[in-house]
């Protein structure tokens with residue numbers, strides 16, 4: 608992977624960047640995504656945000672190597688603290704867990720004015736992001752699920768709007784994704800068949816463990832998720 612050829616995962620993220628956007632790629636690491644997006648005419652400029660010094664230096668190196676110093680700026684900081692309100696029109700956050708992406712959005716809420724689109728790629732825990740989007744009036748407008756190098760990734764795309772529009776059966780769709788559930792492609796089926804097996808194994812271990820309030824709650828949660836996924840896979 609480099610600034611000219613992205614992974615399938617990041618290419619999917621890039622495909623949702625609106626033409627002409629000013630992008631903030633948060634947790635940019637090597638800055639391949641913003642460099643690729645500029646070199647392919649998706650964005651007119653952007654910011655690569657990084658909290659860690661090593662990845663920040665890789666981002667700076669990559670931006671210079673691509674001769675994009677006047678177009679893309681690498682900034683050090685936690686989450687959205689690297690941007691100002693109305694500075695960017697699109698934010699990408701990729702390659703992290705859903706709960707970390709959710710907390711970056713929550714902590715940086717005051718930086719979101721002017722942002723028209725969020726493109727979020729959680730490695731796990733996409734439901735935490737779907738919940739945050741609903742709570743904060745962002746409407747999910749598209750979702751993708753893909754497999755690369757034996758790992759399965761989801762991409763969530765949201766714009767300001769009616770947050771409940773894509774949902775009809777909220778509990779099921781929060782977990783599985785309203786668009787992904789409707790499409791039910793082979794990667795979706797593979798992911799949830801695998802999760803189902805995993806949860807059933809944990810549940811059977813919990814069934815043999817001693818009964819505690821925590822244990823009981825955990826079992827109930829697992830049973831509910833198993834029920835939802837079984838219904839979806841029927």
Ligand code: SAM
Nearest residue numbers: 633634635636657658659662684685686701702
């Ligand atoms: N976005 C790239 C991708 O998808 O290939 C890099 C993903 S890498 C696994 C996660 C990056 O996010 C790391 O470079 C890490 O330093 C950065 N990161 C983690 N938490 C962050 C935060 N709160 N603010 C900014 N960057 C963060």
